[in-house]
Amino acid sequence: xxxxxQNPPPRVPDPRPLLDPLRRPRPRPGARPVHRVPAPLAGxxxxxxxxxxxxxxxxxAALTAMLAAGAASVAVGRLAGDAALKAPPGRPLPTEPxxxxxxxxxxxxxxxxxxxxxxxxxxxxxxxxxxxAIVGPVLNTDLHAPDTVARRLRGLTHGTxxxxxxAWLTPxxxxxxxxxxxxxxxxxxxxxxxxxxxxxxxxxGGRDTWLIAVHGxxxxxEHSMNLMEFLHRxxxxxxxxxxxxxxxxxxRPDGISHLGExxxxxxxxxxxxxxRYGARRLVLLGWxxxxxxCLRAAAKSPVRDRVAGLVLDSPVLDWQATVRALAGxxxxxxxxxxxxxxxVEGRADLDPDPDAGSGRLAVPTLIMHGxxxxxxxxxxxxxxxxxxxxxVSLRAVPGAPHAAMWNADPAEYEEHLRRFLxxxx
Numbered sequence: 001x002x003x004x005x006q007n008p009p010p011r012v013p014d015p016r017p018l019l020d021p022l023r024r025p026r027p028r029p030g031a032r033p034v035h036r037v038p039a040p041l042a043g044x045x046x047x048x049x050x051x052x053x054x055x056x057x058x059x060x061a062a063l064t065a066m067l068a069a070g071a072a073s074v075a076v077g078r079l080a081g082d083a084a085l086k087a088p089p090g091r092p093l094p095t096e097p098x099x100x101x102x103x104x105x106x107x108x109x110x111x112x113x114x115x116x117x118x119x120x121x122x123x124x125x126x127x128x129x130x131x132x133a134i135v136g137p138v139l140n141t142d143l144h145a146p147d148t149v150a151r152r153l154r155g156l157t158h159g160t161x162x163x164x165x166x167a168w169l170t171p172x173x174x175x176x177x178x179x180x181x182x183x184x185x186x187x188x189x190x191x192x193x194x195x196x197x198x199x200x201x202x203x204x205g206g207r208d209t210w211l212i213a214v215h216g217x218x219x220x221x222e223h224s225m226n227l228m229e230f231l232h233r234x235x236x237x238x239x240x241x242x243x244x245x246x247x248x249x250x251x252r253p254d255g256i257s258h259l260g261e262x263x264x265x266x267x268x269x270x271x272x273x274x275x276r277y278g279a280r281r282l283v284l285l286g287w288x289x290x291x292x293x294c295l296r297a298a299a300k301s302p303v304r305d306r307v308a309g310l311v312l313d314s315p316v317l318d319w320q321a322t323v324r325a326l327a328g329x330x331x332x333x334x335x336x337x338x339x340x341x342x343x344v345e346g347r348a349d350l351d352p353d354p355d356a357g358s359g360r361l362a363v364p365t366l367i368m369h370g371x372x373x374x375x376x377x378x379x380x381x382x383x384x385x386x387x388x389x390x391x392v393s394l395r396a397v398p399g400a401p402h403a404a405m406w407n408a409d410p411a412e413y414e415e416h417l418r419r420f421l422x423x424x425x
Contacts, residue, residue: 085256085344087326089246092127092168093218094329095374095402101128101165102148110135110153110161111144117169118149121399122408125174128167131159132175171287171404174225178203181225184232191241193269195250200241200270203228209308209425210279212270213240216288216316216403217257217375220246223287226406230414236425237279241270243293258348259319260292267297271306281308283424287403288376291315299360308424310365311417314373314403317380319350325375366420367394368405368413375402393420 087093099118103111110126110133112118119138126133136152144150157175161167174181177188178201187204190197201221211231213224224240231238242249243266245257257263271282284294284307291312298307316322320341327340345352361384369381378396385394395416400408 085259085348087218087257089215089218090172090220090222091218092170093375093402094326096168096170098166098168101161101167102163103144104153104161104163106153106156108153109139109141109143109150111148111150112167114147114149117401118151120169120401120404120408122404123154123173123410124404124407125157125170125172126161126167127170127172128159128161128165131161131165131167132157133161134173135169169401171226171401171407172219172222173407175222177201178225178228181222182229184228189273191239191266191270191273193244193250194265195244195253198241198243198250198266198269199246199248200239200273203232203238203240205232205237206235207237207425208278208280209283210237210239210274210281211283211285212267212274212294213238214243214267214270214284214286214290214293215240216286216290216292216314219287219290219403223403226410227285227414227417230417234418234421234425236283236421239270239274241266243267254347256347257289259316259322259344259350260289260296261348261350263289264293264296264300267293268301268303271297271301271303275303275306279306281424282306283309283311283421285311285313286315287313289316292317292319295361298363304362307363309363309420310361311420312365312367312369312381313405314369314376315367315381316376317384318377319344320352321377321380322375325377329374361388361391363391364420364424365392366416367392368397368416369394370397370400370405370408372399373402 097115097117099115100113101110102113103109121137123134123136126135133156134154136154139150139152141150178184178186184203187202189200189202191200192198201224213221213227215221215223221240221242224238228238228240243263244250245252245263249266267284267286271284274282282303284298286292286294292315294310294312295315298304298310301307323341323344324337327337328334332340344350365388367381367385369376369378371378381394385392397405397408397413406413
């Protein structure tokens with residue numbers, strides 16, 4: 001009798017792994033792991049992010065935000081730093097307020113907006129768009145409104161001022177050249193410089209000690225004409241060079257100022273020119289960053305042994321404070337000012353130590369500076385004078401803005417300068 005064999009019942013998959021999503025079958029030993037991608041939901045809807053995916057996306061978003069914030073910080077720092085590194089020659093610094101002309105009577109007075117600037121003591125240039133005048137002290141008169149100030153109008157150099165015109169005070173009393181502005185004979189020369197010829201004025205004198213006059217931020221060599229009549233009376237030869245970035249001089253290689261850290265080489269070129277043409281000794285006189293250039297040249301020039309003395313007017317000895325002041329004057333918020341300092345330090349390759357450039361002082365030095373200078377801090381000059389009392393004489397000029405110590409009281413300034421120069425001539 002034939003016995004029929006029955007087939008075994010079909011195997012039914014264990015439904016527990018499907019019912020419990022936290023339970024997964026263990027892979028066979030040696031098997032490669034399989035990464036499964038969740039299938040799209042019905043209707044084409046995208047699957048929900050898993051924990052790792054959400055973490056990656058959040059990290060990417062955070063990095064993007066950080067990079068954007070970093071780029072914005074760099075842009076703000078560069079913009080703020082441009083106030084110091086791209087100050088155009090012959091234009092007012094951002095710290096100098098604009099004044100409105102209310103009235104002008106030729107040969108008598110000019111009436112300006114009442115402001116701390118328009119109330120400054122002394123004599124100044126008044127510059128506008130295409131106009132320039134010389135204004136004297138404040139007048140005590142009732143011929144103007146209470147919100148205005150009348151000053152003596154000593155002369156109108158060119159152009160004119162109409163009511164409503166914008167104007168600003170400048171230390172530059174004169175415009176043009178020594179002959180046209182002062183009637184002084186001079187020679188227009190070219191000083192061979194590192195980057196090319198540097199135009200300069202040379203006023204001859206009977207002495208063999210030459211004075212080299214170096215302008216600074218926002219100024220031109222016209223600034224030196226404030227002192228030329230005084231120096232001419234003393235028989236002192238004067239060499240007033242332009243430097244890189246000035247009109248007629250070679251441009252700056254990178255388009256920015258280095259606040260004296262590279263420009264001092266142009267002062268060195270003027271020093272070597274003076275020695276070549278008969279100067280036995282040199283006095284370097286600089287305003288603002290021009291004073292910084294003189295300090296560097298007196299320490300680094302190959303002919304530094306010819307330097308008999310330094311005259312520093314409103315010297316920029318703490319470049320970080322100057323950058324903060326100029327950036328703040330452009331309405332950069334105070335929390336962002338450190339970005340401006342870092343941007344300038346990197347772009348101009350400046351030493352972060354504010355006292356680094358004044359450590360090698362070796363000759364008698366006269367500093368003319370004022371506690372009201374909002375561009376170059378007065379305290380830096382006080383520190384230098386306290387550190388080298390054997391060499392430095394500090395003269396305070398209250399009420400004077402940056403690089404305008406002579407303007408506040410020309411007679412007193414020239415007397416201090418005379419006393420300093422007498423033993424050096």
